[in-house]
Amino acid sequence: MRDCVVLGCGRSGTSLAAGLLARAGYNCGKDLLPPDEGGPAGFFESRGVNAINEALLAPHDDAFADRDGYSRPLGNGERWLAVLPPEVKPTAPAELRVHMAQALPAPPYCCKDPRFAYTLEAWGPLFAGALFVCVFRHPLATARSIAREVRYADLSVDADAALDIWMAVYSRILSRCAGGGEWLFVHYGQLLDGSGVKRLARALDVALDPSFADRSLSRSTAEGEPPARTAAAYEELCAAAAYLP
Secondary structure, eight states, X not given: OOOEEEXXXXXXXXXXXXXXXXXXXXXXXXXXXXXXXXXXXXXXXXXXXXXXXXXXHGGGGGGGTTOTTBSSOOOTTOGGGOOOOTTOOXXXXXXXXXXXXXXXXOSSBEEEOTTHHHHHHHHGGGGTTOEEEEEEOOHHHHHHHHHHHOOBTTBOBOHHHHHHXXXXXXXXXXXXXXXXXXXXXXXXXXXXXXXXXXXXXXXXXXXXXXXXXXXXXXXXXXXXXOOHHHHHHHHHHHHHTTOOO
């Protein structure tokens, strides 16, 4: 069972991928986020890993502050909704690297957090040998899900801002993929129809139960052409996953 890191924009199917792996015996870490109405099957994210990624992003709050489409600035724990400019590259100070090593689950691990799209390079050698699994779906489906499901007290994010999040995350992932490492791209639809589950199982040399993919939990759909600003990235992701929309 090969270690892996699951990443992609929130509300895109990353929890489904991580749940499949957790059910197969992967270690997702300690103190996992509990299920809630927006993720009834669970999120399979370690609070400790999330806190480290928040700390890596916090120094760059000014880079995405005062954006249109947010009811208020993002607070602690909410930076998975950030739109980080491509020139900003989070780095880990020495004291934080100690905590990163301690937070890494024992192998075989599955580390999952939408923030990894921005912080992956900071984790560097700690993920040596891991397979990077990028999960994505139609940009409009993700944007609608973010606009509907985000519930942090008085924080709301409109669908247009959510499209900016989608674009920022996957632009960063596609750029990072070109820089090296072994990657597997999977469309959310491929997890639901089982073809992506088979590809993931082969890549990690593990038996996965496709019945974990509950179609009834898929509440946001989209068809047709994606918005123009996301079209090229979505086409590239679909090609990498051998997915025909």
